[in-house]
Amino acid sequence: MVQERYKTFGVNNFRKIPQVTEYLNEEQQFAIEVVGNVLPFKVNTYVLNQLINWENVPDDPIFILTFPQKDMLSAAHFEAVADALNSEVSKTELKEIVNEIRLQLNPHPAGQMELNVPEIDGYKLTGIQHKYRETMLFFPNQGQTCHAYCTFCFRWPQFVGMDELRFAMKETDLMIKYLQAHPEITDVLFTGGDPMIMSTKRLERYIIPLLEADLPNLKTIRIGSKALGYWPYRFTTDRDADALIDLFKKVKEHGVHLAYMGHFNHPAELETEAVKVAVDRLNEVGVQIRTQSPIMRNINATPEAWATMWRKQVDMGMIPYYMFLARDTGAQDYFAVPLVQAHRIFKKAYEGVSGICRTVRGPSMSADPGKVQLLGETEIAGKKVMGLRFIQGRNPEWVHKPFFAEYDEEAVWLDDLKPAFEDRFFYEEEFDAIKQKEAVVPEPAEAAE
């Protein structure tokens, strides 16, 4: 297997990519520049040479997945940035225009900023999110970037230099303290960005102390990553790939289970020799790979794409885990698949695969109160409704209790839905109370006024 030389391109140098000048005209290139100034844009040689089928461009799904597209911005936003670039405004002015637009794109959905940041000893742990009882998310400071960027990414403020919006922490110590104080946590999920962007040495600095702390509650370390999709050499021929595999073995030897939550968006990502070798290598050392992806218009919104992915993943020894719905941020209008349609695609794909692929759950929305799964359309007492349930909830007791919304073909998110038979959904009152409790309590002096 010959490894691609690792080289990345972004908004400042993408015109140096040979395929860009060969396959895209000047207008298309300018559109990339405009949108790439607002949304994250980074692509590497593996994606360019092995995943994108340039004969299919501009409709190629991996091209749309990684290259900014004109329609990802509203016409007004596009024009504002295009005008700025054409009139050669200063860097500072351009930055102001761009930041203004970014703030309008709802950079932190699902109450991430206000609700899920825990505290210990009065210190805010900005690199931790603890939303669901058993699982803590950890955003290692050094893992807040990726081998390439997905154009739909909801974590995009982390990559575009809006620093005050960035989640990150250095302190492994604080994470360990938090885990000691919360024996209900069994899973630590390393996320980002992509933790697999880190060198093995860096990763060791987070993982070894975690193992050495011998936390009786810690059962599983999960690593959420797209490296198998965007840079599989991370596990095979990269300079420190062998050391990485040794680190994974060490985790297992400590009696901690290691789960790789692999992000794959399209069957093309499962086709290369490099990804096959990488998956085999992880399987050999007992790393369990589970797979997940959002459903995205223009990328994978067909039953065939999903059924193919699930079958192929199972063939390769991976476990299909989640189909997500697009979050309400960034270029959501471009990618959004209405809930009803997403469920139909899920159902059609699910119908056509063997039970061994049906470990997948979805379609699921990571909304404020929890992960909400669409169960499908049905009729109750003569009324057309959509069935829903929580897969994860801020209150674990909400989980697996069916509830119903009015049938709505346009709805793309939980907020768009209306309860079918009551004024409010069953969890809403309690959720209000939770939010109230977690909101900042005013200082006594202010409260007295």
Ligand SMILES: *Cc1c(COP(=O)(O)O)cnc(C)c1O
């Ligand atoms: C999805 C998610 C998890 C993990 O949920 P599982 O169903 O256990 O995979 C944990 N925390 C947050 C905030 C999540 O969105």
Ligand code: SF4
């Ligand atoms: S790999 Fe994940 S975090 Fe990185 S750009 Fe894609 S969706 Fe965002």
